[in-house]
Amino acid sequence: MSWIRITNVDNLPLREGRKVVVHDRELAVFNLGNGKYAAVDNACPHRGGPLCDGIVTGHAVVCPLHAWKIDLETGNVAKPEVCVRTLNYEVQVVDGVLTVYLPENLRKDLAA
């Protein structure tokens, strides 16, 4: 069981992100509108900026520090043209609750 229940989707305002810490990993979870949600590591691959505080544009977020644009569906950096990415996670909504799939190798409690 690596699906982790995060929070009631009502806690995520439309087109905004929020920070949440699960299993010592800091994630940014987003409400993209039209019933779509996303989750990535809450650190821009550039200088570690808090992606949860970025402006959402379509299915991407723009880091508030230096405007790197991260595609939330793939984790890839969409702007500028660099070959780095941030970890993204599968999400689903179950009974109004956003849940995130945290692979077992990333779960600290199972890592040992």
Add this chain to the structure above:
Amino acid sequence: MEKLVMIGNGMAGVACLENILKFPNKFDVTVFGDETHPNYNRIMLSSVLAGEREADDITINGLDWYQKNGVGLRLGVRITKIDREKRVVLGDDGSVTKYDKLVLAMGSSPIIPRLEGINKKNVFTFRNMDDTRGLLAAARPGAKAIVIGGGLLGLEAARGLQVQGCDVSVVHLTDTLMNRQLDATGGVHLRKRIEQLGVEVHLGRSAAAIQGNGHPTGLTFEDGETIPAEIIVIAAGIRPNAQLAREAGLACNRGIVVDGYMQTSDPRIYAVGECTEYNGETWGLIAPLLDQGRVLASAITNHETEMWKPSAPAAKLKIMGVDVFSAGEYLESEDTEVVRYEDAAIGVYKKLLVRDNRLAGVVLVGDASDSNRYMDWLRNNTDLLVRRKNLLFPEPVSDRGEVVAEIADSETVCGCLGVTKAQIIQAIHEKGVNTMAQLKETTRASTGCGSCAGTCQGLLKAVAPDFEEETKKILCKCVPYSQDNLREMILTQRIKSVQEVLDIYGDGHGCEVCKPALSYLVDVVWCGDHSEDRSARFINDRVHANIQNDGTFSVIPRIRGGVTSAAELRKIADVADKYSVRMVKITGSQRIDLLGVKKEDLPKIWEDLGMPSGQGYAKGVRMVKTCVGTEFCRFGVQDAISAGIELEKRFENLYTPHKTKMAVTGCPRNCAEATVKDIGLVGQEGSWQVVVGGAAGKSVRKADLLITVTTTDEALEAAALFFQYYRENANYLERSYDFVERLGIEKIRKETVYAQPKVRKGLLQRLQKSKTLSKDAWLERREPVHPTQFVQIQPLDPTPVVMESIQ
């Protein structure tokens, strides 16, 4: 080589000449123009009057064009006689010029109504560059101006004069403005819009006399009422200039009679433009006249051509925010069917007249965005049978590229100059056209009324390999409009949220560039009475603190005028201790900055401080820097502290296009550095200087003097006028110093401190409305806009405790 003489140097004539010159070495050409300017775009005179363009900007063919093409140009010479027997024309300079072929392109003249006392200074027609210059010289803020004639030209003149600060009325003979293009309903909506601009409208009234001795003082109506007037513009229609032809014995009625090849009753003489009459009709709108020029060029050079067929006349009112378009028929008749849409609340009216399933005419008021489509239906006589159910509501197309792709190659893109899509694409491919400027130069497209500029841009974008978008003008590719346009759209379409703008005019998503800009625009257009969408704001404006490079925030409490107290400082010190603030710093603008604060601590810190936000994170009103002034300083001549605190109170909590820094200094020694602030008050013995547009950042700029006034109240009001004017007219992220340089301090003075009373009042009222609806952002600590605005989300599945240390 045959000698070709052209009488007239206007748009229709010279455009025709351009076509003649496409057939090489046919003629030795001489052009006579009685104006002293090279050929310019007469349609754009109203934008010169409105200050949107300089006289030079509307030149179509500069002197170099005549030289390059070997055309002899005689400016300022009026032809007084055509001698058809000797085949010469006589000029008022004594010149005698021989011709083999003669082209009459003499245009038209304003109709001057019979008015008692009309021969006065400051009574103008509005026809040529000299008229425009005269009007510009006479117009001054507060002057009473009356435009006689509420047609296209009259309304544009009225708006131009109003922009120059005049107090304008329009007097119109019939009950419908633009009654040559609009039906009564369209006229009603247009009238509302014109009145909304602040122009007074008198319908169904005719002027009888102009009062005054040398200069006008009033205009008297036929019913005896007199209204004050200092400037009078006559725009009551035009009459073809046919007198010269008539005297030469050519067939003339109202205009010079031509056949379908533009030939007059003398086979050596042709005529083109507003001076012509064909099948008993004359024309005053440009598009069909440019068609005449093409026919004439072929005919006079003995090339085969089809006969001229008058295209549907189309008129577009060129007043920002007042969309009016009319083409073809505009009044119902027995055999036309009417398709109508009207929304009185927002002033949108659309009417199509259909005959045999084909468009016979269209009237659009309030929203002319679809005018090109209707024009295309008119021109191509498109069969509308299959579209009958949704003539007024096309499928919305989201991508501009698709729109231009849908245009047929043969379709005319620029109706004024008759340029087709195929010609534009050819120019792009074969002549390497990459910019709008090059496109205008090579094809002439978009040099007429300019309404096809969007389509031309779209074509360039889609086809030109190295298209250089004039990006400065449009906000963003997500919403490809200038901020001036967007403001108008938001206002006239009553759009209250960022997402609506993006859905209606943009790509539906927006980005980090346009969303904060649109957030600002909807806020300022509706004076704060908009629907706020925090997701469109930068993080600083969601949590009211400035994000730092490590993701923490800084907190700057408002300390008005930089005047604090021991108790306040103690509170700040306690907060710094309690929340382990990493650094406490006094900034360059007399502010105290608490750095390194976690987001979730923000509301608690604000509560403990009990002080309002200093907006140090926002494009908004920063704290006002002051010197001690007369309170303590032995050199002080004004009370800088009180004035500074009052200034801050009046503007604080409002958003501005960019950060707004202000200072008040109590004497010309300027210790508070007011002359390098966005707004500064410099105290002098017995007066205040209000200065604006100063900077001491990336660049240094000394502020311009807005006005010198005697009392503090007057100084605060002048500052308020500029402040609100800047809020309403600057582009988002445009600092006041760039804004002042762009517009020029003269224009700003005219439209703020020297504007007519109702304009000043309007600015102050809108500022007041914004102020009333604003509040200290830090109060959201008690009423957050969303439950998780500041609160960190705790996962529902608890994280198991892992005993790392044991392993």
